[in-house]
Amino acid sequence: MVRVLRIDRATRDEIIAHARRDHPDEACGVVAGPAGSDRPERFIPMENAERSPTFYRFDSLEQLKIWRAMDDADEEPVVIYHSHTATEAYPSRTDVSYAAEPGAHYVLVSTRDPDRDEFRSYRIVEGQIAEEPVEIV
Amino acid sequence: MAVQVRVPTILRNYTGxxxxxxxxxxxxxxxxxxLDAHYPGLKGRLVTGDAGDQLHRFVNIYVNDEDVRFLGGLDAKIADGDSVTVLPAVAGGSAAVAGG
Structure with missing residues (x-):
């Protein structure tokens, strides 16, 4: 089954803007949506606790707060995004080793080229990477 | 002494x-x-090291609103009525690519 990430233009643009703003550090965040809907609706930029050009990690206390709020609203992280700032928008081995949400779309943005946006989406399940088409709606 | 423990989706195959x-x-x-006595295998996903004495870097565990890494890790004290939350750590980055 080929899965597709359907995301609205405004949310896509917000993810790219966040990545550009935090460049040369990696940026990260989630887009929440109703559980089971596969619709990314609520853009939530997060702190990169590592503040690094080669690593990212959600701040653990911010993550707890946001995950609880999603749970209370019957939402889930539909998109989990982060940026690579000097390499292509493709999951690294580190990204794969941490990927713990088989239902999520893992979005990678690269900011290596200031004039060209790279925005790609993947499923990462049990260590396997599968790129999926992105449909802007 | 009873403590409620919230388990993330990815570990719910251990909790039925x-x-x-x-x-x-x-x-x-x-x-x-x-917990491991009732849900075999669960602990192995949360701790690491030869003696199983370190928290796994792939998970965050909280007692009430605090990350246990700031409460002494596995030595963190738990009291009756506390709530414990387990979340997958969300992390990564391009370093592994750059390093080959």
Whole structure:
């Protein structure tokens, strides 16, 4: 089954803007949506606790707060995004080793080229990477 | 002594699908051992090291609103009525690509 990430233009643009703003550090965040809907609706930029050009990690206390709020609203992280700032928008081995949400779309943005946006989406399940088409709606 | 433990989606195959389970123990280590007796394999996903004495870097565990890494890790004290939350750590980055 080929899965597709359907995301609205405004949310896509917000993810790219966040990545550009935090460049040369990696940026990260989630887009929440109703559980089971596969619709990314609520853009939530997060702190990169590592503040690094080669690593990212959600701040653990911010993550707890946001995950609880999603749970209370019957939402889930539909998109989990982060940026690579000097390499292509493709999951690294580190990204794969941490990927713990088989239902999520893992979005990678690269900011290596200031004039060209790279925005790609993947499923990462049990260590396997599968790129999926992105449909802007 | 009863403590509610919230389990993330990815570990619910160990709890028969339950989002929340109950356990007991005066420290996090004791609580995890108690849980492992009822849900075999669960502890192995949360701790690492030869003696199983370190928290796995792939998970965050909280007692109430605090990350246990700031409460002494597996030695964190647990009291009756506390709530414990397990979340997958969300992390990564391009370093592994750059390093080959």
């Amino acid at each position: 699908g339950a989002k929340s389970v109950e356990g007991s123990g005066e420290t996090l280590a004791a609580l995890l051992s108690d």
